[in-house]
Amino acid sequence: MRKTMKQSQTWFLETSVHINRLFGHPLLKWEIKATIATQPCYTSFFVFYEFKRRVVKTLINLYCVIQEEESPADALSYFMQASRSIRETKIVLGAISALLSQDDLRNDKRSSLDAIEILISDSLQDFYDSIAGFVTDQAKCPLAKASIDKGYEEFAKQIRCEAKCSIAQFWKENREILESVTQEDLTKPHLKNRAFNDMLPLLDKVLEDCQVGQTIRNCQKLADAIIAIEMPRKHTMLTFDRSFESLCPLMDKEVKRLPSLSALRQQSRDNQKQESL
Amino acid sequence: MEKEELPVEIPSISVLKTDGLTSTRQLIDTTANETFSFSFKDTSSDTAESVMISPGWQQAIDILRDESYSMTINQIRSRKRNEILRQAIDHLQHFRESLGTPEAAMHIHLAKKKLEESREFTTEEDHEVRLALSAVEGAIRQQKWRNYKSHQIAALQAALQECIDGKLHGLKDVLKITSKLRKQDIDIFPSAPKWAYEEDDETESDLVP
Numbered sequence: 001m002r003k004t005m006k007q008s009q010t011w012f013l014e015t016s017v018h019i020n021r022l023f024g025h026p027l028l029k030w031e032i033k034a035t036i037a038t039q040p041c042y043t044s045f046f047v048f049y050e051f052k053r054r055v056v057k058t059l060i061n062l063y064c065v066i067q068e069e070e071s072p073a074d075a076l077s078y079f080m081q082a083s084r085s086i087r088e089t090k091i092v093l094g095a096i097s098a099l100l101s102q103d104d105l106r107n108d109k110r111s112s113l114d115a116i117e118i119l120i121s122d123s124l125q126d127f128y129d130s131i132a133g134f135v136t137d138q139a140k141c142p143l144a145k146a147s148i149d150k151g152y153e154e155f156a157k158q159i160r161c162e163a164k165c166s167i168a169q170f171w172k173e174n175r176e177i178l179e180s181v182t183q184e185d186l187t188k189p190h191l192k193n194r195a196f197n198d199m200l201p202l203l204d205k206v207l208e209d210c211q212v213g214q215t216i217r218n219c220q221k222l223a224d225a226i227i228a229i230e231m232p233r234k235h236t237m238l239t240f241d242r243s244f245e246s247l248c249p250l251m252d253k254e255v256k257r258l259p260s261l262s263a264l265r266q267q268s269r270d271n272q273k274q275e276s277l
Numbered sequence: 278m279e280k281e282e283l284p285v286e287i288p289s290i291s292v293l294k295t296d297g298l299t300s301t302r303q304l305i306d307t308t309a310n311e312t313f314s315f316s317f318k319d320t321s322s323d324t325a326e327s328v329m330i331s332p333g334w335q336q337a338i339d340i341l342r343d344e345s346y347s348m349t350i351n352q353i354r355s356r357k358r359n360e361i362l363r364q365a366i367d368h369l370q371h372f373r374e375s376l377g378t379p380e381a382a383m384h385i386h387l388a389k390k391k392l393e394e395s396r397e398f399t400t401e402e403d404h405e406v407r408l409a410l411s412a413v414e415g416a417i418r419q420q421k422w423r424n425y426k427s428h429q430i431a432a433l434q435a436a437l438q439e440c441i442d443g444k445l446h447g448l449k450d451v452l453k454i455t456s457k458l459r460k461q462d463i464d465i466f467p468s469a470p471k472w473a474y475e476e477d478d479e480t481e482s483d484l485v486p
Contacts, residue, residue, distance in 0.1 A: 022466045025474060029464070094473025095466065102418060104393055111396060114411040118451070122412065122465060125452045129459065261474040 195243035
């Protein structure tokens, strides 16, 4: 396992980094910016798909709810209760709730819609601006092509997964990597990593039958593994997710997990203490 | 900053109740061959008058000959908006010049007020301008006034100037503005509060015991 980081890195930005870079807590935004400042960044189309599903789709849904509800505040309160939000979606919603609680937007429907509309378009633009390019698209997820160019309704149709893709073929082609990731003696040191451990039984099943990987639910569960497989060896994965701390080393790839918000806050407090001393 | 005055004094404002008509030209076209009635109201004196126009619309022409009425409502609106945006740019200029002093807070506050005011003079048709203004407002919201740097304020001024100059013809033009803001380290995206991470932080040491 390679533990030392190279002096000069080419970063591979994983979905959680893209999301926090835009909507994260200011401390996290700053940390990401400082980390990637001088090095080229790449990403994959599969990450782009995840970004669209978690950020763009969430914002579009909220946009539509605001249109129908009395006020932005009502829309947000409904949306927060109704959506079964996973971690990253919660971050986006948290940021938008902070935005909509501003005095000038609280009850102004049109201004709120404008604010969200520009965020939808600019989040996609910013995604492109932040990267030097995409790595080879092996997963060939058709949902990654979802576009808002023909309107939000069309985007909603395009981002809906129907498992009509070639992901089973992807697993077949990467069988060798799957074998090393699931090999018992190699995985033993990683069994304490819950995020990885939860995925392991499913990886075993996919190894037996690649079609198991081609269902809507399983594909989402295996997303981190797909992302790790697609990342070229010469790149370093930049992420907030613990699962990659097992997946990448098992694939002989480098990874850097960024500190959590609580760790950064502690760090910031320590720095302040030192300064006052 | 060059000031552009409204061409004439428009009594604030003589509203032509034209039932969906958006321009005086359309009014003339519509009334050319039919009997048509409309009313107008002078809000300065709060009096209303109804006029019946018969084919030939001579009376309408008499009214519309006045330069003030020959402007479309949209033109008046956009001129007023531009005037307000120019004032916002001026406030940003004062903000820029007073950076590092307590006075700066007042100028950014006034600039924000002007941006808010400008919204009253935008309609559905000013889609691109509205989005660009929203981005500028987002940028101002995101950064504390005392952390602004001179080049960042200049970028905000340039963005507003593009709204005034009528250079925004599509979403791509708006996104060019947001890209320029980003290049000056100006963030238009809101930030998640701490509570959005609470669960995350609990599972930070997410190791199976």
